[in-house]
Amino acid sequence: MALPKRLEDLIVKVGGYTRSLRARVLAVLVLVAMASSLWSVSRTYGGWEAFALNFGTEMIGAVATYVLLELFIGGRERRETRKTELIVQLGSTVKDVAIAAAEELKRHGWVFDGSLEGANLNGANLPGTDLKCANL
Numbered sequence: 001m002a003l004p005k006r007l008e009d010l011i012v013k014v015g016g017y018t019r020s021l022r023a024r025v026l027a028v029l030v031l032v033a034m035a036s037s038l039w040s041v042s043r044t045y046g047g048w049e050a051f052a053l054n055f056g057t058e059m060i061g062a063v064a065t066y067v068l069l070e071l072f073i074g075g076r077e078r079r080e081t082r083k084t085e086l087i088v089q090l091g092s093t094v095k096d097v098a099i100a101a102a103e104e105l106k107r108h109g110w111v112f113d114g115s116l117e118g119a120n121l122n123g124a125n126l127p128g129t130d131l132k133c134a135n136l
Contacts, residue, residue, distance in 0.1 A: 025069055033058035083110055087119050095125040102129045111135070 089101035
């Protein structure tokens with residue numbers, strides 16, 4: 001079952017944005033680490049040894065920050081991917097697949113938040129599934 005064009009375009013846009021965001025965050029962290037280390041060298045008499053020490057320390061901090069941001073951004077991306085998969089499964093003609101998807105979507109609150117707007121549910125096999133108050 002194909003995704004609605006609007007939803008597909010949104011997924012591509014979000015995916016491209018998060019990839020470019022990661023690259024920008026990494027570039028900024030490296031530039032800040034280099035600038036801080038060079039400033040430190042200019043202010044001290046340690047020379048390149050001080051630069052190497054400061055740059056190493058700065059890079060450790062930059063990597064730790066990047067990993068934490070990646071966990072945050074990646075977690076959000078995984079949730080959006082899972083939501084999209086469930087919306088596709090909700091439109092399934094296979095009863096067990098569609099009902100399981102509906103239950104998981106309800107558990108996450110995605111049935112009520114507008115995530116299903118524009119979803120193609122033609123032919124969905126959802127007998128006995130309570131979708132009252134669903135935001136379709």
